[in-house]
Amino acid sequence: MKFLKQGWLVLVLATVFGVGLAAVDRALGPKIAENQKNETFGQIANLVPGGSAADTKEEIVAGQTVLKVYDARNRHVGWVITASGMGYADAIKALLGLNADATKITGIYILDQKETPNLGSKITTDWNKQYVGKNVLPPLTVVKTQPTKENEIEAISGATISSTSLTDIVNKAAETFAKNLAAETK
């Protein structure tokens, strides 16, 4: 009884706020989910050539939620996966487009990065077009000069660590996914 006398206000407030929060969640939840979906679905056409956002489905491969991309005529043309890891300053998060059998990178889009402005942050510019069309295996390597081999990426001058970080993230995510995909379809 003493407890109730002391704490009734807290209990009443907690109930009122709880109901309020539930209402907010009900009202805004779908909108937020849609925003999150749009963020990745909006990039599908850029990440996988011919991909159509309307026909793409979410699928779970070895526990990882990925997008199975179909084109307008309902042919399976590729995959979109998320890839993240440590960059130079903070985490880098990217979307990676792969072809249907996950052997070739068809596109890359940086979702989130906090690299040094104008040096590491160049990974969001056209510089990352270098990844497009590369094979998943052998793993990509970063060079500081003009690339001579097929699997080489030219580093951003002054931001070698950002470049290698992103390359490692891409390599790891693509390889893991290709391995998982091969194991699942077997």
Place this chain on the structure above:
Amino acid sequence: MSDGPAPLERFWNGILPENPVYRQILGMCPTLAVTATMKSAMTMAAATGFVLICANIITAMIRNQLKAHLRILVFVLTIATFVTIADRVLAAYMYDMSKQLGPYIPLIIVNCLIICRCEVCASKQGVWTAICDAVGNSLGFALGLASMATVREILATGSWFDIHMFWLAGTPGEKFRWALMALPPGAFLTLGFLLGAGNWIGDAMAGKKKAQAA
């Protein structure tokens, strides 16, 4: 129980004489963290203002029922609820901005400014005074953030509110004039010098008043 300054005095005090950033030195984390651009700073100021006003109103309404040892718990409960609402609204209608601000929106919960205003004003005075106090302090906080963000964004990118300052050389967004200002040390430097400047002006004005009085 309405002892303490009048509503209008509270309002004005919050903006300049007791400016949260420069005078009370409260809420330093967002002041430093989100002022790299004007846009994020103003979103932050708006979110903080919303939470501060709502929390002050609720606290003022229940001030007579408050038990002394449970009051901090009640404040925190109220603030956390409104922060969650602000966070959801931002995520629903300004998704990019909410992603950019990231953890600093939930960190409003532990912004000392809000708890301090609840404790100092709202738990002692009426609803109307509490609203005036909250609005005044929000404006003062926004002023503090705006001054920081103006200095940092112009020095770092040559633009203000994403509007390129055409008389400054360089192309927008691409040419960083002084990248350090967008990075952590720039935040500390700017705030340090602005605080110094604020004190200097304050001292000079106080000196003038004294001279006039004498």
Place this chain on the structure above:
Amino acid sequence: MEYITELLLIAVGAAIINNFVLIYFVGICPFIGVSRRVDMAFGMGCAVTFVMAIAGTLSWIFTYYVLRPDAPLATAVYHLFGGEGPSDLSILNYLVYIFVIASSVQLVEMYVRKFFPSLYKSFGVFLPLITTNCAILFACLYILKMVVGADTPAQMWDLGQSLTLSVFAGLGFTLAIVIMAGIREELDLCDVPKPLRGAGITLLVAAILAMAFMAFAGVNKNLMNLLTPAPAAASTTDDAGKKSQTAETTNADTNETQITMQGAK
């Protein structure tokens, strides 16, 4: 072995590379307010580390089992009452975290007062202040991001990683605030321009410290390269040699900072 490497990287990352105070700007209030004397700063640092470790652990447990979408416990309860599909309680995240922090502060205070009265005398006064310390809530939010935002379930942080983050983030906070207090003790003897006295000069010193800490960025990348054996070459003995070497270099690095700090004194 890979797990240990990962923990080491998290530790180095939280303590020095992305120092909570100087890079993420959380915990600035005590950083400015309680950095007048080294012993007080150290007490504050210990209290924060202690509470952060407890709050970090508890928040991981709550996030993993109750709050995250499709969390096992919450879903089980939800289904018990006839609900369908995965549960999602993430709207309660912030409320739960702030209560976890507040109650762990209370618990620590009671425990320390009862069993370690001498310890309580040295840092007990800081404990109530810690509830509104952003650094601890930030650690909880960081753990939330690593649990909910993981690409694959395998990359989801477990208890060990969360604990490492919270402990070393606390140590990083201690490091920053003690360095600051050391500098400020000397600043008392300097002729600082009047308007800058107090918070102003502290922030300017913090700017220089932040610049120094920025030099650590990228260290983790090279550490990782040294610690993870290259796929083809690197034999185990070679690897071990490399590892001790890196440990030495990091030690040397920190020593150097400390020496410079003492030099500054």
